[in-house]
Amino acid sequence: MDKTLEDAMKIVDWSRKDKNNGVPLRDWFAGQALQSYTAAFYSSSVSAITSESDAREIAEGSYMIADAMMKARGDD
Numbered sequence: 795m796d797k798t799l800e801d802a803m804k805i806v807d808w809s810r811k812d813k814n815n816g817v818p819l820r821d822w823f824a825g826q827a828l829q830s831y832t833a834a835f836y837s838s839s840v841s842a843i844t845s846e847s848d849a850r851e852i853a854e855g856s857y858m859i860a861d862a863m864m865k866a867r868g869d870d
Contacts, residue, residue, distance in 0.1 A: 823860035831855050 817825075831852050835843065843849055 820857075820860050820864055823863045824856045827859035827863075828852065828856040831859070 832843075835848070835852055843852065
């Protein structure tokens with residue numbers, strides 16, 4: 795197993811989505827989506843994130859992806 799994945803698995807609470815034991819799975823999914831979403835935003839935009847509305851769009855999009863992932867695994 796990849797060391798990074800192994801370390802991540804130690805801090806994510808894989809069984810519970812709303813408890814404080816580790817990072818809630820929904821937040822972890824959103825963080826993972828955030829990386830891709832931000833990269834896609836930068837590659838499709840002429841400018842960088844320059845406003846609060848840009849940041850809000852990325853954050854909301856990341857959580858939409860995380861919610862879809864939770865639903866796909868039956869945690870909706």
